[in-house]
Amino acid sequence: MRLRFVLCCAVALPAAAENFEPINDFRLGVTVQQALTISEVITPSDGSGKNYNWEGGKKFGLRYEVEYDQGMSRRGRALPGFLWSVGASYSNANITPDSYATGSGSSTNTREDQSLSYRQYGLMGGLGWATMQSGTSMGNYHFEASLLGRSGWSIAQSTSPGLTPEIGSGGALFWEAGGRGAVVLCDNRWLLAISLGWLYGHNKVDIDLPDGFTSQMTIIRNGAEGSVHIGYRF
16 A cells, blocks of 8 residues: 555656646736826025926826746646746836926926936836636636836936026936736737736935036826736746
């Protein structure tokens, strides 16, 4: 009896290893993000700061991503269960305002031709759950729900006060977190993933401006986003 048990284990373990290989997905994608909320404190050399809330001119931004996702499978088919993700991203948004609210009214941006940008370079990690695959004439599909976190370096631009403003830039660390739900279609190992999510992020960027002015920008990302990824399953 003991010998039979050992022989069964010797056969079953390699079979299990063969049948339950992890799925490995490599995905490239683009995400459309909602506009940023920006406030700024500009301080001249005498130390008397003034608050500005940027208004108007806010545009959607784009984030470009490369991602590796892994989950369990049986003979190449995704199993329901946990999955994890890692990746890198770059995002760029035009943040040129139409005007600034100052608390006592608003002032017009006199140099809208000076385009201002906000950029992020980040690393991402995530943990989620995937459903069992279902078959269609176009391939197999499943659903994913994930929690994601991202951090890295951000660069923001602002302009000095006055009738002839000049652009200055500064950098700072950023963080952001959120969740997403996705439907993933796989056919002959090629992938198409469409997802919707919500993201919150917050960071402050200090900028040295011309003529002795300094700026501290508070940048908040809080809103829905949508993504499309294409990839390959190994």
